[in-house]
Amino acid sequence: MEIFKGECIGLLGRNGSGKSTLVKVLAGVYPTDSGYINIEGTTMLMNLGVGMSHELTARENIYVSGSVLGLKIKEIDAIFDEIVDFAELREFIDTKIKFFSSGMVARLGFSIAVKAGADIMFLDEIFAVGDVKFQEKAIKVFESSWIEGKTVILVSHSMEVIRKYCSRAAFMKNGELVFVGDTEKAIDLYMEDNH
Incomplete structure (x- = not known):
């Protein structure tokens, strides 16, 4: 998988499919068993305070x-x-x-x-935490110029959020990256997997 600078890519999959684990590997929280990751820029993982003591x-x-x-x-x-x-x-x-x-x-x-x-943000269900006021604030920031030029990997179960913000999306199943590409195709695969 290749993610380009300034791109917002969605990461879809059912609970337990490996989304959060993949994000933690990309963010350097978990080491890789095989393969390699090449990241250019500073990263910040936002998943309920992972990385904070x-x-x-x-x-x-x-x-x-x-x-x-x-x-x-x-x-x-x-x-x-x-x-x-x-x-x-x-x-x-x-x-x-x-x-x-x-x-x-x-x-x-x-x-x-x-x-x-x-430079690189891993947002794991960020719009699903906090109260309504904070979620609105997070969305406002996300839609502001703050996000321009940032690379974002957005994990969400909200198809509305993925459609609105992601130029491409990836679909995971059973720990495997099954598809990376067109957002609607990734959403279709995710929806099929949930039925």
């Missing part, structure tokens, strides 16, 4: 995540308040994220990714 506070996770994305402390200092305000977590900034709800962790991860500016 639950033993650290929100404040500490912002600095660690920003550093992983290649930002210097001064650069993180400059965007710190924007991250906290966007995530709507000001009163919890010095709380360990192990005490956060999954929606709060997702908001923090999304805010870091948006404000710290990763």
Whole structure:
């Protein structure tokens, strides 16, 4: 599979088909058993706070995540308040994220990714977490110029989201990448697999 710079590609498949595992391999969270992955750019995986330490506070996770994305402390200092305000977590900034709800962790991860500016985004069901207000905020950011020039791998069970944002899509079944190409064809394969 080849994904081009600036492309938004959908990743479809039933639960357990391997979507999240593939995304974690691409993001460098899991090592590969065979084959190779060549990624040019900084990556940010957004999957309910994967990559964040639950033993650290929100404040500490912002600095660690920003550093992983290649930002210097001064650069993180400059965007710190924007991250906290966007995530709507000001009163919890010095709380360990192990005490956060999954929606709060997702908001923090999304805010870091948006404000710290990763080149390649792995969005795993990002529009399915958080409350309605946060989902609307996430969609607004996604539709803004922020996403232009970014490479996005979007995992979603929402065909509406895949159709709206993805120029191509991939379909997975039983841990195998079955199809990569036309979005409608990938959706058809996914729908057939669900009946």
